[in-house]
């Protein structure tokens with residue numbers, strides 16, 4: 382599985398993260414990035430937030446003299462075999478932190494129309510997939526749309542400040558069947574009410590993915606007017622060539638056997 386790793390730079394830590402990480406000397410003056418794994422680089426214009434799993438633990442890993450990546454240990458280890466560490470296969474962990482402590486951290490999401498977005502909680506983040514960090518595009522991902530709606534409806538329950546979730550989905554891809562906000566449209570049609578509606582969400586994801594990929598037209602950004610299929614590798618190259626992203630492979634068989 383080939384992912385694009387997206388680098389979301391930390392602008393300001395949440396209070397809790399500041400407490401855990403603030404005194405760590407090796408993190409001072411470093412560029413620290415949440416690393417999200419995506420299969421849809423062309424949708425990055427519509428990022429409204431970034432999700433972490435509340436039950437997951439993350440590490441901060443030294444990549445080189447200036448950069449630190451935040452992701453699961455599993456992902457850091459895979460990356461260490463793909464050139465993201467000074468010594469092949471060796472991870473250099475600087476700190477560890479729980480997903481819940483990261484919520485409310487302010488980051489810069491590459492290409493997003495929003496200047497700054499927040500780290501927010503999602504219930505269904507898989508520890509065994511990607512980096513455990515999931516950047517959120519509610520316009521074109523039913524999972525993201527539903528999780529963000531849940532947060533907007535119940536900020537107290539999810540222990541977030543409402544302002545962190547106060548970002549509207551951005552029309553970034555036009556589709557003949559579901560218009561320019563395909564995920565919200567399909568979620569409404571299927572009457573999906575919460576991120577706990579797993580079965581319907583899986584169906585919605587399949588539908589939205591196919592329609593966007595095969596019939597979608599870019600409405601924004603550097604490849605506005607182009608078909609999604611055509612824009613996808615171009616946006617990926619743009620992210621990589623500007624240092625805002627990188628190509629990351631997940632050895633699927635290996636992942637399955639390790640995660641058990």
Ligand code: ZZB
Nearest residue numbers: 419420421424506507510511513515518521522586589590
């Ligand atoms: C941005 C994005 C925009 C995504 C979109 C999807 C969509 P798949 O096909 O099942 O492999 N993802 C990545 N890592 C995780 C994780 N650890 N736990 C849960 N979800 C994760 O799904 C790949 C997608 O799953 C990735 O691409 C990522 O979300 C999410 F408009 O990144 B995507 C219709 C889907 N649209």
